[in-house]
Amino acid sequence: MAILNTSVDPNNSQQNYYHTKNELPEPAEQPSICCTIFYSILRHDQKENTVLIKLRIELVDGSILHMKEYTDLYTRNYAFHWQQADDTWLVRWDNAHHFPKLASFPHHQHDYRTGEEIVNDSFDISLIEVLEYIDNLIAKPRK
Numbered sequence: 001m002a003i004l005n006t007s008v009d010p011n012n013s014q015q016n017y018y019h020t021k022n023e024l025p026e027p028a029e030q031p032s033i034c035c036t037i038f039y040s041i042l043r044h045d046q047k048e049n050t051v052l053i054k055l056r057i058e059l060v061d062g063s064i065l066h067m068k069e070y071t072d073l074y075t076r077n078y079a080f081h082w083q084q085a086d087d088t089w090l091v092r093w094d095n096a097h098h099f100p101k102l103a104s105f106p107h108h109q110h111d112y113r114t115g116e117e118i119v120n121d122s123f124d125i126s127l128i129e130v131l132e133y134i135d136n137l138i139a140k141p142r143k
Helices: 127-139
Strands: 036-046 051-059 064-071 076-083 089-094 108-111 118-121
Touching (some): 064 127
Antiparallel strands (some): 036 051, 076 089, 089 108, 108 118
């Protein structure tokens, strides 16, 4: 298993974006995320100082998280799109520059769970943070 490290060190052109199982932190230091069943690497392009990665992550409740991230020395563009297995959109986080009036611009969240799109402030969110958010929702008992 590999964990994606999306940070880029400008002083290290040989940045290691994946850490093998032998390099993972001790279990107590790892986030406790139990919502993931399986993931597929749809695309992984790595050049000298750039990385493009696309993942499809299947979750325990049958929902799917699509992740797309581009990183170079100066830029990080990301999109995390969570949806039901039937393609019903749930939540999307991204940093596309299309909501300049938000306080958190360019970071924002699209929430579709009410049946309408609601755009909220967000932050420079990581894959681990998105999975923790989803895990907390999946773990809550439904009323």
